[in-house]
Amino acid sequence: MRVGMNPQKQSKKIQLKYQHRLIIVVFIPSLDGYYKNVLDVFKLCLDSAIATTNSNCAITVVNNASCNEVGEYLNIKLSDNAIDTVIHHKENIGKIDALIGAARGSREPIITVSDVDILFKHGWQTEIENVFSTIKNVASVSPIPCRRFINYETSSTFSQILSKKVKFKFEPIPENHTSQNQFLESFHWQLENDSNAKWPVIESNGLKAVVGSGHQILSMRRELFHSTVPKEPSLVLVGNNSEFLYCDEPINRSGGMRLATYHNFAYHMGNTAEKWMYDIQDENLKQEKSIPNEVNAINLLEFKPKQINFGWYKLKKRIINKLFKLRYKQ
Template sequence: MRVGSNPSKTNFTIEIDSTHRVILSVYIPNLEEAYFKDSQTIFKYCIESLVNTVHSKTRISIVINGCCQEISDMIYDYQKKYPIIDQIFYTKENLGKINAIYSIVKSNLEPLLTISDADVMFLPNWQKEVETVFVDFPEAGMVSPVPSSKGFLFSTASTLYYGLFKGKIKFQNVKDPEGLINFQKSVGSNLYQKIHLEKYLVVSNGVAEAVVGCGHFVATFRKQVFEAAPTKVCKFRVQNNSEEDYLDDPNDMSGFLRLATLGNFAYHMGNSPHPWMKEKLQETLIDTSITTPLEIPDPISFSKSQYKIGKFLSRLLFHKFRRQFFSHLGVNEPY
């Protein structure tokens, strides 16, 4: 039998002090296979660079998503050391990236949620730069600290509509080509041609500028984006358009902008440690530029008709007549 009354019944409103949550889903099943043998080192760089570069209103959630015992123990040790790691979700089997992160996305109240792979090196000022984009573009729903010259191709119908009718869209010199070069090295593929390292597509609103589109290995979302997400459990661990269906498209279909910072403020490390990673981690240790969180304005919503118009225009301008459209914007080379 129960004695007394549950205090939650009189204090039933949930209030939080944090404004930004970072979610890491970690899948390292062993340290023996060639693909995973250096994953412990890579994850160490990831989590330490993260805790070194976030402001005081940040909380971190980690999903142990089918990890070996060494990695699980490592994560719990980090939780003891860093109080901002306030959530650890454990699952013995790999549930897939989407199901793992959605277990946290749907159960937290922070207005901004950063979703990151476990092989990202966070650089000083990444959080300030990302939050600044949300301040400058209240229409933004998804912002990455890593710009991509090819990001405009994916789930940017609402962004194109905005650039054509409410702001301005143009090509601009790439601010940090080294970031693009390092990314393609990390995935072991030649993603970019010479022109991609020189120019990227930028949207402006008279106040600020941001790169059109972004990847999703690290990106920050408004919580409202997930109100348009599928309600069914994702059946795929990775690939099969799972990230597009559950992350990218809900943002676009909601009428939010998909943007990236002009500069590069994070690196995708891949699964092989290199000396430069230690150097970059050291920079985060001595960084003194961490500031208080910015006040993020409420989102400005679009109508679904704008998304539909943008979808039609993106097929024409980003695909069928891309060369002509980009020539009009000042880039005459194949892009």
């Protein structure tokens, strides 16, 4: 029988402690073969995230059936209060399903989803939050700008440009040249030679951002996970178009813009850590002391994802893409 009343029933409403949550899904089944150096890469990823986030951002790591060494490492980070949440899966449920499950269980209005091999650079969080709080109708922001993603699921961004809701022009950003080539090289893609190549740039309320992004790291509005992201599980271990269906297309279907920060604030490392990556982390640690313990709340702009018929969305997408190419030529 029950004696007395559960004291929690008399407690006040829970206050949201954070406005930003970073979610990293890790799957390292062993420490040999392809995964020989991936634990070192993951440690660099997580340590750089810890060193570059302020008190308004919490970190969740989803352990998707990794080996014991990974689980032990994460438990130490949790007990040291370096991260907020660890989710352990006994079996690999698939990268996207692990990620979407954690995202849908998060209450923060900004949710950043990251691969295990991302190196964060000091300032990434603030720069992303500035875009969300300054530019209207933004669905996602990446801290890795890349010129080549201008046409990747960006028709909703083009729509905002064509309707003159934001300013747009192609302009050189020479300071992005080296970091973009580092990104391209991590995938063995062809490098760019022209440091003065022009980038697709929007501007609103005095803030600039680059059009388009990849999906290795994406900061997304929470509303997306409860609207345009598919409700059914993907049941896919990795790849097989799952990132497109559960991240890229939902961003575009929402009617919100897909953007990247004007300058580069993160790096894709691949499965082997290199000296220059540790050099960036050393710089992060030097600047960590400059991150204030208490920060002001983010004044986020309202965002309401659109719910439109899929057939109409596909037709509208083709029309807008053609109109943009006719109107703006590089």
